[in-house]
Amino acid sequence: MPLLDAARHVRENAYAPYSHFKVGAAVRGASGEIYAGCNVENVSYPEGTCAEAGAIAAMIAAGETELTEVLVIADAPHPISPCGGCRQKIAEFARHDAKVTMATTRGESVTVTVGELLPAAFDQSHITR
Numbered sequence: 001m002p003l004l005d006a007a008r009h010v011r012e013n014a015y016a017p018y019s020h021f022k023v024g025a026a027v028r029g030a031s032g033e034i035y036a037g038c039n040v041e042n043v044s045y046p047e048g049t050c051a052e053a054g055a056i057a058a059m060i061a062a063g064e065t066e067l068t069e070v071l072v073i074a075d076a077p078h079p080i081s082p083c084g085g086c087r088q089k090i091a092e093f094a095r096h097d098a099k100v101t102m103a104t105t106r107g108e109s110v111t112v113t114v115g116e117l118l119p120a121a122f123d124q125s126h127i128t129r
């Protein structure tokens with residue numbers, strides 16, 4: 001499973017000296033290419049960034065603007081769920097039916113859609129006059 005492998009692998013590079021909670025994320029661009037990111041914390045705590053944000057930034061930097069799948073993984077008692085800000089970031093680049101898999105390093109996973117994660121999202125239709 002390439003998405004899972006990419007997320008597991010990048011998670012090892014997570015910089016999480018404050019929370020000690022390492023997260024890895026991988027997104028599949030519409031081209032099929034996979035982009036990975038990890039959380040990057042900061043001594044100024046609010047400046048830390050989530051793994052999902054890193055993966056999306058890598059996709060955009062590579063010139064892709066649509067993602068078809070997301071996977072996020074952490075060592076947690078049950079699958080972690082992207083934070084509210086990351087849900088909005090994912091929704092910017094995904095269809096409502098794109099799949100988001102939340103996994104643990106212990107082998108548990110849950111898959112939902114972007115629409116289920118962020119129902120009634122604020123989107124571009126709201127700013128179109």
Ligand SMILES: O=c1ccn([C@H]2C[C@H](O)[C@@H](CO)O2)c(=O)[nH]1
Nearest residue numbers: 019021023039050051081082083
């Ligand atoms: O979906 C998530 C949830 C949390 N974190 C990070 C933020 C912070 O560095 C650490 C603890 O919240 O985990 C992510 O990267 N992705």
Ligand SMILES: [Zn+2]
Nearest residue numbers: 050083085086
């Ligand atoms: Zn987040």
